[in-house]
Amino acid sequence: MSEYVLEMLDIVKEFPGVRALKGVEFKLRPGTVHALMGENGAGKSTLMKCLIGIYHRTAGKVIFKDKEVNFNSVIDGMKAGISMIHQELSPVPMRTVANNVWLGREPRKGMIIDKKKMREDTIALFKSLSVDLDPDELMGNLTVAQQQMVEIAKAVSYHSDIVIMDEPTSSLTETEVGHLFRIIRQLRDEGVGVIYISHKMDEIFQICDEITVYRDGTYVGHDLAKDTNVDELISKMVGREVNEMFPKVDCPIGDVILQVENLKSGKQVKNVSFDLRKGEILGFAGLVGAGRTETVETIFGIRRKDSGKITLRGKEVTIKSPEDAIADKIGLLTEDRRGNGIVGIRSVADNTVLAHLKAYGFPLNHRKIKQDTDEFVKKLNVKTPSNDQLIMNLSGGNQQKVLVARWLLTNPDILIVDEPTRGIDVGAKAEIHTLITKLAGEGKAIILISSELPEVMGMSDRIVVMHEGEVTGVVTRNSEQWSSEHIMGLCHGEKE
Amino acid sequence: MKKSFDWKKFISQNSIWLVLIVMCVAMTILSPSFLTKANITNVLMTESIIGILAVGVMWCILSKGIDLMPGAMVALTSVVSASMVQELTYSGRMFPNLPDMPIFIPIIISMLVGCLFGALNGWLIAYTKIPAFIATLGTQLIARACAQLYTNAYPVPTLKANFKFLGQGYLGFIPVVVLIFVIFVVISGFMLTQTRFGANVYAIGGNDQAARVAGINVEKNLIKVYVWSGFCAAVGGVLLAARSGAGNSSMGLNYELDAIAAATVGGTSHTGGVCRISGVIAGILILGVLKNGMLLLGISAYLQQVFKGAIIILAVVFDMRKNAKKN
Numbered sequence: 001m002s003e004y005v006l007e008m009l010d011i012v013k014e015f016p017g018v019r020a021l022k023g024v025e026f027k028l029r030p031g032t033v034h035a036l037m038g039e040n041g042a043g044k045s046t047l048m049k050c051l052i053g054i055y056h057r058t059a060g061k062v063i064f065k066d067k068e069v070n071f072n073s074v075i076d077g078m079k080a081g082i083s084m085i086h087q088e089l090s091p092v093p094m095r096t097v098a099n100n101v102w103l104g105r106e107p108r109k110g111m112i113i114d115k116k117k118m119r120e121d122t123i124a125l126f127k128s129l130s131v132d133l134d135p136d137e138l139m140g141n142l143t144v145a146q147q148q149m150v151e152i153a154k155a156v157s158y159h160s161d162i163v164i165m166d167e168p169t170s171s172l173t174e175t176e177v178g179h180l181f182r183i184i185r186q187l188r189d190e191g192v193g194v195i196y197i198s199h200k201m202d203e204i205f206q207i208c209d210e211i212t213v214y215r216d217g218t219y220v221g222h223d224l225a226k227d228t229n230v231d232e233l234i235s236k237m238v239g240r241e242v243n244e245m246f247p248k249v250d251c252p253i254g255d256v257i258l259q260v261e262n263l264k265s266g267k268q269v270k271n272v273s274f275d276l277r278k279g280e281i282l283g284f285a286g287l288v289g290a291g292r293t294e295t296v297e298t299i300f301g302i303r304r305k306d307s308g309k310i311t312l313r314g315k316e317v318t319i320k321s322p323e324d325a326i327a328d329k330i331g332l333l334t335e336d337r338r339g340n341g342i343v344g345i346r347s348v349a350d351n352t353v354l355a356h357l358k359a360y361g362f363p364l365n366h367r368k369i370k371q372d373t374d375e376f377v378k379k380l381n382v383k384t385p386s387n388d389q390l391i392m393n394l395s396g397g398n399q400q401k402v403l404v405a406r407w408l409l410t411n412p413d414i415l416i417v418d419e420p421t422r423g424i425d426v427g428a429k430a431e432i433h434t435l436i437t438k439l440a441g442e443g444k445a446i447i448l449i450s451s452e453l454p455e456v457m458g459m460s461d462r463i464v465v466m467h468e469g470e471v472t473g474v475v476t477r478n479s480e481q482w483s484s485e486h487i488m489g490l491c492h493g494e495k496e
Numbered sequence: 497m498k499k500s501f502d503w504k505k506f507i508s509q510n511s512i513w514l515v516l517i518v519m520c521v522a523m524t525i526l527s528p529s530f531l532t533k534a535n536i537t538n539v540l541m542t543e544s545i546i547g548i549l550a551v552g553v554m555w556c557i558l559s560k561g562i563d564l565m566p567g568a569m570v571a572l573t574s575v576v577s578a579s580m581v582q583e584l585t586y587s588g589r590m591f592p593n594l595p596d597m598p599i600f601i602p603i604i605i606s607m608l609v610g611c612l613f614g615a616l617n618g619w620l621i622a623y624t625k626i627p628a629f630i631a632t633l634g635t636q637l638i639a640r641a642c643a644q645l646y647t648n649a650y651p652v653p654t655l656k657a658n659f660k661f662l663g664q665g666y667l668g669f670i671p672v673v674v675l676i677f678v679i680f681v682v683i684s685g686f687m688l689t690q691t692r693f694g695a696n697v698y699a700i701g702g703n704d705q706a707a708r709v710a711g712i713n714v715e716k717n718l719i720k721v722y723v724w725s726g727f728c729a730a731v732g733g734v735l736l737a738a739r740s741g742a743g744n745s746s747m748g749l750n751y752e753l754d755a756i757a758a759a760t761v762g763g764t765s766h767t768g769g770v771c772r773i774s775g776v777i778a779g780i781l782i783l784g785v786l787k788n789g790m791l792l793l794g795i796s797a798y799l800q801q802v803f804k805g806a807i808i809i810l811a812v813v814f815d816m817r818k819n820a821k822k823n
Contacts, residue, residue: 300709302708302709321708321711321713322708322709322710322711323711323712323713325711326710326711327711332709334709339703339705339706340703340705340706340708340709341706341709342703342706343698343699343702343703343706343707343769344702344703345702345765345769345770346698346699346702346769350695350698350699353695354695354699354706354707354710354712355710355711357692357695357696357712358692360692362691362692363686363690363691364689364690364691364692364695366690406710
């Protein structure tokens, strides 16, 4: 037996146009809790998905219990002894707890499910973990924390050698976290290797034995938790200097055009205030789930505003729908390109003019539509065989350019771009960066949300940092606080 | 800019018309009475009413919904319109004291009834977010029950000649119903391709979230879609009453399914966002020719249903495979 239960060596994962993992390694000892750390997009989740069989690795070796393995599906992985508890649980809410634990492998007597055995097995399983849950309760009636316990019990019932937990505490209260940690320690003491993915520093140091850090799809380093500290970890995660690929040009910054005060919406946006000036690129930094997307969605009228004041060009406005926002000359390039950006089965032309249809009269002036599409396709260098091509057949980067064209066509004064370069190739990325800078130069006000710190820092004049629905700081370019370490600290909730 | 005509694309987009032509040729060879003026006119007149329903219902399917109400709406507006256009000399009039009135009044009232029910459908679907299937299943039951309550399930016969002209008459050699169908096709096609409403509904069907972010009022447009479908169904009901010379609460049974089938065979995708008016017309004619052809060939009515069912399934399978290949 080697000293590791799992070795992942030189793992490469390529997506069309993107190299998400560039030959990384990961080694897990049995009976330890091992943290995976890195910024959003560093490759942690991709690595885990390659392990459990959601993705197929492009190259590299996975050695699990001294044997090279290659799982084709999650079921394969689970049967072999690797379970993952995802950040977003997917229980079957209308079935009982016992049904959920044994889903798809219910104990049987001949053809018939042996309900009695299933129930007894569940009780025994819960007892071994000191989980106090009723196996007959409906899954949907459980709290998130309890559902998570059921997931963990399920993993244990597979006799897993490895349990992967992706941000398990993101929706737990402090007591529930304590309970979770107790079970994690129990698993560890029984010899299970636990992989723990989290952004929460204090938890990492509380529960983890070892820490491996990734950055931009590469392996940065591995430490024992007792040999390192928060500052060292942050600097490892951020690592690089903000490189010069960002075409930041200083341009004159004008008057305040948008002022947001004490904005609240649901649980995600708790108290957000900031202002935005003409010609300015205002970055929004924060971890996934910090409430940045929700904030701009509230401003844009997609989400209901609970309270707060939005002042546009010196006048208070009520924006109840995207329709209102567009009339107020605001544009929003959303984060979820496929979800609420493109209309996949419509053409490039249809997608380009979608937000600007009012301008083409009755009946629609198809010649003008064609003209405008041609102009913007050319201007933004969209690579498409024709403007009648369905947009879903274009690459991610070109789809994104069409969406940018959609908003430019409406000639907004304020353009909000949410993760504008996520999942697109390097070339298109640079083009979009140049374009954003150019727009700011033309006097438009830009809000740039990005989870890539180098992008936000490379592009922005000021950065609003959010953490759990609140602004933890605003950092101005060329000020003393303008450092990735400081901003990363704010992202993790250290207040100024 | 010189563009050579893309035959391959044209044929692939209009393959359904090829199917129709092949069917017609085959029928001409198999049955001497198929390609006669009387028979063709008969097919067109029969299918026109279903066709009017289909150019309404296709909008609902385009918007990723469905409308199950049209058949019942046909029944309701057939009795509503008929009740006001009975011959004054007829002794069994539903409203014996109703004064004589121009026929456009009952027609407009019927259309309003259709729009009202359509608006109810649209409102339910857009604002309460219940599935279109459920909402329109409910209003279907309600609409048919209204027709039965209104007439106590008795037929409403002996209609005025100028009203019956709408369903039975000819302008030149063209039946009036067919003419009205053509007008509805033109209006529907125009809305689909030449107006903002059409562009909006395509976007809503393709991706309603994206449509919303692009500033389209999804709810308002959905209501319009179902109002249009209700309106089409109402006109269908009026014409059916005119054609058969009576209104009856049992009329139009399963008409909505024929209309949905026609739109589906015509390439309207139930996953939303895909619809071509030319395809829908071909779909209506294919089902019509099929029905007529099997009748002429003396195939049993039950077996006819088997063929019809198979054709609908095949059309969708074929369409999905074509689209799958594209991706």
